[in-house]
Amino acid sequence: MIEVKGLAHSFRVGKKGKETEVPVLKGLTLQAADGEIVSIVGRSGSGKSTLLHILAGFLQPDSGRVLVDGTDLTAMNEAQRAAYRLDHFGFVFQNFQLMPGLTAFENVELPLTLKGVPAAERRRKVEELLESTGLSDIRSHYPNELSGGQQQRVGIARALITEPPIIFADEPTGSLDSETEQDILLLIQSLNRTYGITFVIITHDDEVAAIADRTYRMHDGELAEGGLRHVI
Amino acid sequence: MSFKDQIAFVRQHIRRNRLRVFMTVLAATMGTAFLIVLASVGFGLHKTIKDEVLSNQMVTQVEVYSEELTDAKTDAMKKMDHVKAVVHRKQLAPTAFAELDGYTAGLNAYFTDFGEEATSGFKLAEGRFPEKPGEVVVGSGFAEQLIDEKATVKEGEELPTYKEALLGKTVTFKFEPLKEGAVSEEWPLKIVGIKEAPGKDWAFDGYLYMDDRLMPEMEKGLAAVSPEPEEGVEPDGFTYPQVNVYVDKLENVKSVTGALKDDGYSVYSVSEEIEQLDVFFLALKAGLVFVGTIAILIASIGIFNTMTMAVTERTREIGVMKALGAGPKLIQRLFIMESAWIGIVGTVIAVLISYGVSMVANAVLPVIVTAALGEDGADLGVTFSVIPWQLVLIASAISLGVAMISGWRPARKATKTDVIGALRHEL
Ligand SMILES: Nc1ncnc2c1ncn2[C@@H]1O[C@H](COP(=O)(O)OP(=O)(O)OP(=O)(O)O)[C@@H](O)[C@H]1O
Ligand SMILES: [Mg+2]
Numbered sequence: 001m002i003e004v005k006g007l008a009h010s011f012r013v014g015k016k017g018k019e020t021e022v023p024v025l026k027g028l029t030l031q032a033a034d035g036e037i038v039s040i041v042g043r044s045g046s047g048k049s050t051l052l053h054i055l056a057g058f059l060q061p062d063s064g065r066v067l068v069d070g071t072d073l074t075a076m077n078e079a080q081r082a083a084y085r086l087d088h089f090g091f092v093f094q095n096f097q098l099m100p101g102l103t104a105f106e107n108v109e110l111p112l113t114l115k116g117v118p119a120a121e122r123r124r125k126v127e128e129l130l131e132s133t134g135l136s137d138i139r140s141h142y143p144n145e146l147s148g149g150q151q152q153r154v155g156i157a158r159a160l161i162t163e164p165p166i167i168f169a170d171e172p173t174g175s176l177d178s179e180t181e182q183d184i185l186l187l188i189q190s191l192n193r194t195y196g197i198t199f200v201i202i203t204h205d206d207e208v209a210a211i212a213d214r215t216y217r218m219h220d221g222e223l224a225e226g227g228l229r230h231v232i
Numbered sequence: 233m234s235f236k237d238q239i240a241f242v243r244q245h246i247r248r249n250r251l252r253v254f255m256t257v258l259a260a261t262m263g264t265a266f267l268i269v270l271a272s273v274g275f276g277l278h279k280t281i282k283d284e285v286l287s288n289q290m291v292t293q294v295e296v297y298s299e300e301l302t303d304a305k306t307d308a309m310k311k312m313d314h315v316k317a318v319v320h321r322k323q324l325a326p327t328a329f330a331e332l333d334g335y336t337a338g339l340n341a342y343f344t345d346f347g348e349e350a351t352s353g354f355k356l357a358e359g360r361f362p363e364k365p366g367e368v369v370v371g372s373g374f375a376e377q378l379i380d381e382k383a384t385v386k387e388g389e390e391l392p393t394y395k396e397a398l399l400g401k402t403v404t405f406k407f408e409p410l411k412e413g414a415v416s417e418e419w420p421l422k423i424v425g426i427k428e429a430p431g432k433d434w435a436f437d438g439y440l441y442m443d444d445r446l447m448p449e450m451e452k453g454l455a456a457v458s459p460e461p462e463e464g465v466e467p468d469g470f471t472y473p474q475v476n477v478y479v480d481k482l483e484n485v486k487s488v489t490g491a492l493k494d495d496g497y498s499v500y501s502v503s504e505e506i507e508q509l510d511v512f513f514l515a516l517k518a519g520l521v522f523v524g525t526i527a528i529l530i531a532s533i534g535i536f537n538t539m540t541m542a543v544t545e546r547t548r549e550i551g552v553m554k555a556l557g558a559g560p561k562l563i564q565r566l567f568i569m570e571s572a573w574i575g576i577v578g579t580v581i582a583v584l585i586s587y588g589v590s591m592v593a594n595a596v597l598p599v600i601v602t603a604a605l606g607e608d609g610a611d612l613g614v615t616f617s618v619i620p621w622q623l624v625l626i627a628s629a630i631s632l633g634v635a636m637i638s639g640w641r642p643a644r645k646a647t648k649t650d651v652i653g654a655l656r657h658e659l
Contacts, residue, residue, distance in 0.1 A: 058555065058651040079559040086557025097552045097655060101248050111556050113237045158556075 002055065002166065002200070004030040007064030009050060024050050026221035027064065032214070034165070035196040037188070039209045042218030048202045049170055051218070055200065056089060056168050057081035068166070086115055090159030090197075094171035096151040098143040098158075104150075105130065105139040108157045115162065125161060133157050133187070149180035156187060166198045173208060185211055233562055242569045249542065253574060256538040260578025261585065263531035264631040267524025268586035268623060269593075274520045275618040276594075278513040284613070285502060285509065287431065290353065292316070294477040294489055297498040301473035309477055312491055314484035317352035319344060322444065322471035326410075326454055330403040330421075330440060335378035335394045339405070343444040343471060352478040359399050359425035365445040368421045370398060371437030372429035398423050403440075407454050414457040419450065447471070521626060528631055531578075532638040539571050539642035543649075550646050551654020560647035567646050571639020575632045582631070583624055590617040 007030075010023040024047040032038040042048050053059040055066055057073050066073040068088065073081060090111075091097075098107045105126055112122045130136045135153055143151055152172065159167050172188070173181035189211050191197055201208060209215050216223045233241075246253050296309070306320040324341040331337075346354075346361045346369075362368060378394035385391060401423050406416040421442065430437055451470045461467045479488045485503040492499045543550070550563060593616045601614075 053652050056555070079561065082554060082557050082559040084557075085555070089557075091555055093655065097548070097555070099549055099552060101244060101549075110553075113241075114233050114553070114556060114558050114562070116234050116237075118234075119237075 001034055001067075001069050002030070002032040002198070003065075003067040004028065004055070005065045005067070007051070007054065007061050007066070009047075009054060009059070009061045009064075023221055025054075025061070025064075028221070028223040030216060030223055032166075032198055032200055034198055035192070036213045037192050037199040037201065037211055039201045039203055039212035039215045040218060040223075041202075041204055041209055041215060044204065046218040047221055048218050051223075052168055052170050052200065052202050056091065057085055086111065086162070088164055088166060090162065090164040090167035092152070092155050092159050092167060092169035092172045094174040096143070096148075096155045096175075098151055098154060100143055103140050103142055104135060104146065104154045107143070107154055108135075108161050111158060111162045129157050129161055133160075148176050149183065152176060152180075152184055153187070156184070156191075160191065160195075160197075163195070164197070166200065169199060169201045171202055171204075173203070173205065178207070181205075181207060233558070238562075238566060238569060242566060242573060245542070245546075245570060246573060252538055252541070256534045256574050257578045257581070259531040259534040260528070260574055260631065260635060261582045263524075263528040264579050264582035264627055265585045265589070266527040267521065267630065268582060268619060268627045269589050269617065270524045271517055271520040271623055271627070272586065272590050272617040272619045274513060274517040275620060275623060276615045278509070278517070279618050280614050281513075282506060282509060283615075285505060290478075291482050291502050291506075292479045292485060293352075294479060294485065294492065294499050294501040296475040296477055296492060297500075298475075298496070301475050306475055309475075309492070312477075312488065314480050314488050315477055316480045317348045317478040319348045319352050319354075319476045319478070320444075321474045321476075322447065323474055325469055325471055327408040329406055329408065330378070331406070332378055332394060332398075332401055332403045334382070335380050337374070337377040337379065337438075339440055340438060341440040341442055342474075343442050343447045345444055346441075349441075352476070355428040356425045357428045359423070362424050362443055365443045366420065366422060367424045367443070368403075369425040369427055369441040370423055371427050371439040371441070373436045373438040374398065374426075374440065377438045399426060400424075405440075405450075407450075407457055409457040411457055411459050416457045417453040419446070419453075521630075524627070525630055525634075528634050532634045535571055535574055535635055536638040536642065538574070539567060539639045540645070542570065543567065543642045543646045546646075547649055547654045548657040550649045551651050551657065554649065554651045555655060563649075564643045564647045567643035568636055568639050571635050571643070572632065574639075575635025578635070579628045579631045583628070586619055590619050593617045 006027045007025050008023070008027045009025040010021045012019040013022050014020050028051070030038075030051075040048050040051065050059070054061045055073075057066075057076070061074060064074070068084075071084070073084065076084065098104075099110065102110065108129065109122050109126045112125065117125075127136075130139055133153060133156070135150075135157060138146060138150055138154075141150075143154070146154065152175075156172075159169075169188075173184050176184065185208060188199060188201075192199055201212065203209060214225065216225055298305070301320070303320065306318045309315060309318045322343040324339065324343070328339040328341065329336055330339050350361055356369065357372060359369070375394045375398055379391045380393075381391060383392050402420045403423065405419040405421050409416050421440075427437060427439075427441065429435075447470075454470065477488065477492065479485045482503065485501055489499045489501055489504065553563065554560075597616045598614065
């Protein structure tokens with residue numbers, strides 16, 4: 001359960017001394033129930049990524065609160081937020097963000113390593129997950145030896161490995177062709193159904209919004225419930 | 233993240249940048265090896281000079297001086313803690329002669345207690361210690377002092393000296409009469425022992441060592457051939473005292489000299505000289521370590537540079553790690569471990585190289601110096617370089633400390649990496 005209340009954020013831009021405040025988020029409210037796929041759509045530059053960064057705890061908002069299962073993320077310091085992310089969140093990025101020096105297997109293993117899970121248990125879990133996501137064949141490939149779709153599958157597997165209740169995805173299919181996009185969306189849908197994982201997906205793509213249980217539209221720093229379809 | 237995984241992570245990064253890390257380790261190695269080798273010369277000189285001082289004199293010997301040194305006072309010294317023996321030699325003051333088969337020697341003689349001499353470490357080359365007052369020990373150079381004054385030799389040539397074995401012979405002791413027409417009483421003294429020659433080639437020992445029980449008798453004998461002492465004039469002493477206290481162990485010398493000083497004596501012991509030597513060399517070594525540290529500081533610039541580049545290069549990876557949930561402490565630790573790794577490997581190699589250089593220097597330099605000086609230089613007895621474990625410890629601490637300090641700022645920079653910016657980073 002994610003609840004966002006009165007979230008406002010502005011960036012200071014320009015040269016030092018002559019900065020101007022650019023308000024990006026203007027006191028918005030959002031809710032995501034457990035097991036929902038929530039999509040956030042909006043024009044480029046409307047502040048979608050900024051919102052996600054705040055939800056994920058990468059960025060502290062100027063004001064407002066982000067409650068995850070009743071825990072206020074905005075009241076935590078950096079280290080606490082990092083620890084919280086490790087236990088509760090998974091991330092899927094538009095450009096995959098795999099570690100170039102690690103194999104597919106090691107990339108998926110990384111969050112467990114960070115958590116301090118013993119090596120034997122890590123190996124078992126990763127093998128299981130690679131098997132079920134059809135990645136076993138590419139386990140020893142490095143990211144630059146994988147296609148975009150394969151990389152994103154590895155990225156999703158990495159987000160899943162800690163079995164987090166919530167996965168954030170910023171344009172997860174933004175770098176993929178439409179066929180691969182369909183595969184990924186199906187994977188997300190099945191994970192959502194099978195494990196009840198809550199997804200918060202940012203997109204400007206109809207296809208993505210179509211699998212969402214709830215869609216928010218970002219406009220002018222405000223959030224309105226109701227998807228692209230309603231706007232169009 | 234477990235410590236083992238942290239190490240594996242750091243090693244993986246090092247492997248990816250092998251050449252750069254190698255060059256940095258090389259610089260750290262050179263700096264540390266320079267420090268160790270440089271300081272080792274200080275340790276080597278210290279050892280050489282200390283050994284020299286120790287070989288010249290007995291370390292546990294304390295020379296004692298005072299206006300008046302009586303037997304009562306030296307007996308009191310014998311009762312002090314840690315005192316093994318007190319040798320109270322009385323050097324004969326008036327002129328006396330010894331005669332043997334027509335050879336005569338002007339005498340340098342001591343009265344002493346042979347029991348104390350034996351416990352103090354007085355060594356005989358031949359014979360035994362005297363048992364009766366009429367028995368004596370002579371120095372190893374005594375025979376050279378016995379000269380046949382009546383022999384006729386050419387101009388410029390020296391008079392012949394006594395060539396036969398002295399052990400078992402009896403020399404005749406007499407005073408030079410100070411009174412007109414007086415004839416000195418004579419004492420036959422049997423040579424039962426010959427003292428071991430002094431350690432150094434140039435040292436000469438022509439003394440006659442007599443039992444101090446002979447002293448009163450001889451003093452009377454001298455008085456018989458001397459003019460009546462004038463009223464109000466202090467007569468010349470019959471002997472000069474020379475007192476050496478022998479301490480049981482080196483570490484107790486300090487407490488014994490302290491106690492003697494408290495009792496108002498002037499004392500001299502090699503251990504005091506060594507103490508001053510130690511202070512001087514401590515300063516020298518500290519100076520050398522300081523100079524060597526500068527070399528390590530120069531190497532630290534390389535470490536700083538390498539680590540800064542590593543952080544910049546891995547900005548995106550740091551961003552991903554942080555996004556996934558790695559805390560700032562962990563990020564900092566990983567980078568400090570990487571610079572520490574450079575420091576540790578550099579130090580270990582440097583220590584090995586230093587021992588090698590030190591051994592080669594000690595083997596080769598004496599040969600070169602000897603060749604340069606000609607035959608005179610043979611067996612210099614000089615140690616050029618010594619690397620004690622303390623030096624290894626100090627150098628390692630400096631090298632590791634500097635490595636970690638120079639890795640600290642880049643590591644801090646890594647923790648401050650902005651996740652959003654880093655994820656946007658193209659690489
Ligand atoms: N670090 C920053 N400093 C200043 N301005 C920023 C910063 N990050 C974002 N912005 C501004 O905030 C606004 C929202 O950016 P954001 O990245 O959230 O948009 P977006 O909705 O994700 O766009 P897109 O769909 O193109 O990814 C933009 O106008 C952008 O210029
Ligand atoms: Mg965006």
